[in-house]
Amino acid sequence: MENLLKLYTTKHLLFALLIVAALVFPLVASTYTLRIITMCCIWSMLAIALNLIVGYTGQGNLGLGAFFGMGAYTTGLLMVKLGLNFWLALIIALALTVILAVLIGLPTLRTKGAYFAIATLCFNIIFTTVVIQWDALTKGQTGLMNIPNVPAIPLPFGGQIDFHESLAANYYLVLIFLILTIVVIYRIVNSLTGKSFLAVRQDEDLAEAIGINTFRAKLLSFTVSAFIAGLAGGLYAVYLGFIAPAITSYGITFTAILYVVVGGAATVAGPIVGSFLLTVIGEQLTAFGTLHLIIYGVLVVLSIIYLPMGLVGAYQMFWPQIWQKMKRGKVHAA
Amino acid sequence: MSMLLQTTINGIVIGSAFSLVALGLTMIWGIMHISNFAHGSFYMIGGYVIWTIxxxxxxxxxxxxxxxxxxMAIFGAIVERLTFRPAEGPFSTPLSSLIVSIGLIMIFNNSVLAIWGAxxxxxxxxxIQEFHFLNVTVTLQRVLIVVAAVILIALLQFFLKRTTLGMSIEATAQNAESARLMGINTSRVGxxxxxxxxxxxxxxxxxxxxxxxxxxxxGDxxxxxxxxxxxxxxxxxxPGAIIGGFILGLISSLSATYLTANYYEVIVFGVLILILAIKPTGLFGAK
Structure with missing residues (x-):
C-alpha cells in the first residue's frame, strides 16, 4: 500500500514538474527549438485523437487526416474569405467537423476491421481530391496563404498578448489546448464511456451482449476523435498561416499512427511521447541530408520489431518489476 | 460509339494491371494477414528495375x-524475412504490419530517390505498332498487357489448383493451424x-x-x-481480386472520360463507400 502511494505521488509530482517545465520553456529555448516544440504539441493533439479511436476503441480509422484538414481549411477559409476572427472561425470549423464526422461515421462504422480502415481511407482520398480540385475555394495545390494571426488578447492591467510578434504566445496557446485535451482524454478513458470503448476493442460481440450499444460507442469515439483532430488542424492553420492539400491527406494519419504506436497505443502518455520523440529525432536526422528519411524509416521498423507495445507500454509493463527488483536489492544491501 | 469502345479497351488494359497488383495484395492478406501498404512502393521499384535492366x-x-x-521475388522474400516476419509476435496488433509498411515506404521511396534521382x-x-478497327486505335503493347495478364492469371490458377506447393498455399489460406498439423511449412509458404x-x-x-x-x-x-x-x-x-481489378479499371476509365476527369477518384472511392455502407463485407465477401 505504501509502495502504491509512493508510485501514485511520484506520478503526480512528475506531471506537475512537466507542466512547470513546459511553462518556463520559452524563457530558455531558442526560436528554432520553440518552433519545433510548438509543432510537437500540435502533432501530439492529433496523435491523442487517433489514439482514442484506434488505440482505445480498436477501430483502424485511416481518415483522420481529413478531419485535421477539415479543421485547418474551414478555420483558414473562414478567416481569409469572410474575415472572421480566429475564435469564431474555430468554433464554426469544429461544429462543421463534428457534423462531417457523424455523416461519415454513420455509414463507415457499419463495417469492421480492415473494411473500416479502407472505407475511411477512401473517404480521406475523396476529401483531399476535393480540396485539390475545388480551386476557386481552396486555391488548390498552391495552398491557402496569409491566414491572419490570432487576434491580440488585451490584458487587464494594460498591454496585450500579441500573437503576431510573439512566438511564445502561440506556443502557450497551443500548449493550453494540448493540456485541455489531455485532461479531457484522461477523464474520458477513466470513465464508464472509456471502459465501453475498451470493451468494443476487446470483443465487439461480447460488448454488445453485455448491453453496450457498440455502434453508439464507436460513433462517439469517432466523433470526439475527429473533433480533437479538427482542433489541432485549426491551430495548425493559424500558427503557420499557410495550409496546403498535403495536410489533409492520409499521409497525416499514417504519421499520427506512427507516433501512437511508437509511443504506446491505448495509453494516455504514449501519443505525446511518440510525437515529441519522433519529431525531435526527425529534426536531428536532417543533418544526414537525403539519407535522413531512410534512417528514419529503419528506426520505425526497428521500433515496431523490438518495442511492439511502444515506449510507454513497455514502461508500464516492465517498470513495476524493475522497481521491485531494485528495492529488493537495496534491502539485501542493507 | 467508338469513344465508348476506346474507353472500354483502355479500362480493360489498366484493369489488367490492377488485377495483377490486387492479386498479390489479396494473397498476402489471405495467407499472412499483413496489410502491405508498401505494395505500391514494390510496384514502383519494379518499374525502376526493369528500366535499369x-x-x-x-x-x-x-x-x-x-x-x-x-x-523482385527474391527482394520481396528478403524484405519479408527482415521486417514483417520479426514484427509478428505476442504483442503485435493489426497495426504492426501497417507501421512496418510505413517504415518501408520511407526507406524504399527515399532509396529510389537517392539511387535513380527525382x-x-x-x-x-x-x-508501338497500331491496330485500327471501328475507329479505334490500339497499340500492340496495350494488347500484350491484357494477353500477358490473362496468361499470368491462368498460370497462377494452375499453380494454386494443380501443384503441391500451390495446394499447400490454398490450405494455409483456409486454415493455417490445420495446414501446419498436416506437415505444411507455413512459414515457408508465407x-x-x-x-x-x-x-x-x-x-x-x-x-x-x-x-x-x-x-x-x-505506386501511390x-x-x-x-x-x-x-x-x-x-x-x-x-477471383474477387481478378474481377474487382477489371471492374475498377472500367469504372475509373469510364468515369474519367464521361463524368469528370478531375473528380473521378471521388466517384471511384465514393462508390466503394456506398457499397460498403449497404454491404459491409464487400460485394463478394462471404460473411
Whole structure:
C-alpha cells in the first residue's frame, strides 16, 4: 500500500514538474527549438485523437487526416474569405467537423476491421481530391496563404498578448489546448464511456451482449476523435498561416499512427511521447541530408520489431518489476 | 460509339494491371494477414528495375520482365524475412504490419530517390505498332498487357489448383493451424506468397512502363486502388481480386472520360463507400 502511494505521488509530482517545465520553456529555448516544440504539441493533439479511436476503441480509422484538414481549411477559409476572427472561425470549423464526422461515421462504422480502415481511407482520398480540385475555394495545390494571426488578447492591467510578434504566445496557446485535451482524454478513458470503448476493442460481440450499444460507442469515439483532430488542424492553420492539400491527406494519419504506436497505443502518455520523440529525432536526422528519411524509416521498423507495445507500454509493463527488483536489492544491501 | 469502345479497351488494359497488383495484395492478406501498404512502393521499384535492366543490359523487353520478376521475388522474400516476419509476435496488433509498411515506404521511396534521382525515366518506344478497327486505335503493347495478364492469371490458377506447393498455399489460406498439423511449412509458404505478390506487382509495373513514365509517385495510387479492389472482391479472395481489378479499371476509365476527369477518384472511392455502407463485407465477401 505504501509502495502504491509512493508510485501514485511520484506520478503526480512528475506531471506537475512537466507542466512547470513546459511553462518556463520559452524563457530558455531558442526560436528554432520553440518552433519545433510548438509543432510537437500540435502533432501530439492529433496523435491523442487517433489514439482514442484506434488505440482505445480498436477501430483502424485511416481518415483522420481529413478531419485535421477539415479543421485547418474551414478555420483558414473562414478567416481569409469572410474575415472572421480566429475564435469564431474555430468554433464554426469544429461544429462543421463534428457534423462531417457523424455523416461519415454513420455509414463507415457499419463495417469492421480492415473494411473500416479502407472505407475511411477512401473517404480521406475523396476529401483531399476535393480540396485539390475545388480551386476557386481552396486555391488548390498552391495552398491557402496569409491566414491572419490570432487576434491580440488585451490584458487587464494594460498591454496585450500579441500573437503576431510573439512566438511564445502561440506556443502557450497551443500548449493550453494540448493540456485541455489531455485532461479531457484522461477523464474520458477513466470513465464508464472509456471502459465501453475498451470493451468494443476487446470483443465487439461480447460488448454488445453485455448491453453496450457498440455502434453508439464507436460513433462517439469517432466523433470526439475527429473533433480533437479538427482542433489541432485549426491551430495548425493559424500558427503557420499557410495550409496546403498535403495536410489533409492520409499521409497525416499514417504519421499520427506512427507516433501512437511508437509511443504506446491505448495509453494516455504514449501519443505525446511518440510525437515529441519522433519529431525531435526527425529534426536531428536532417543533418544526414537525403539519407535522413531512410534512417528514419529503419528506426520505425526497428521500433515496431523490438518495442511492439511502444515506449510507454513497455514502461508500464516492465517498470513495476524493475522497481521491485531494485528495492529488493537495496534491502539485501542493507 | 467508338469513344465508348476506346474507353472500354483502355479500362480493360489498366484493369489488367490492377488485377495483377490486387492479386498479390489479396494473397498476402489471405495467407499472412499483413496489410502491405508498401505494395505500391514494390510496384514502383519494379518499374525502376526493369528500366535499369533494359537501359544497362540492353536486353529484350520480355526477358527484362522475366528478370525483374525473379529479382523482385527474391527482394520481396528478403524484405519479408527482415521486417514483417520479426514484427509478428505476442504483442503485435493489426497495426504492426501497417507501421512496418510505413517504415518501408520511407526507406524504399527515399532509396529510389537517392539511387535513380527525382527525374522521371521513360523506356522509349516499345511495341508501338497500331491496330485500327471501328475507329479505334490500339497499340500492340496495350494488347500484350491484357494477353500477358490473362496468361499470368491462368498460370497462377494452375499453380494454386494443380501443384503441391500451390495446394499447400490454398490450405494455409483456409486454415493455417490445420495446414501446419498436416506437415505444411507455413512459414515457408508465407515467404513464397509474399515473394509472389511482390513479383506480380513488379510485373504489372513492367507491363505498364512503356505506356507511362517511371517516377517515384507511380505506386501511390496502386496501393489504394489495390486495397479498394480486394475490399470489393472480399479480402483474400483470388477471383474477387481478378474481377474487382477489371471492374475498377472500367469504372475509373469510364468515369474519367464521361463524368469528370478531375473528380473521378471521388466517384471511384465514393462508390466503394456506398457499397460498403449497404454491404459491409464487400460485394463478394462471404460473411
Amino acid at each position: 533494359i537501359t544497362l543490359l540492353g536486353v529484350d523487353f520480355w526477358l527484362a520482365i522475366l528478370i525483374t520478376a525473379v529479382v 527525374r522521371p525515366e521513360t523506356l522509349g518506344a516499345i511495341n 515467404s513464397i506468397v509474399f515473394a509472389m505478390g511482390v513479383s506480380l506487382a513488379a510485373i504489372a509495373a513492367g507491363l505498364m512502363a512503356p505506356l507511362t513514365n517511371i517516377n517515384i509517385g507511380m 495510387h496502386m496501393t489504394t486502388y489495390g486495397f479498394v479492389i480486394i475490399i470489393l472482391g472480399g479480402m483474400g479472395s483470388i
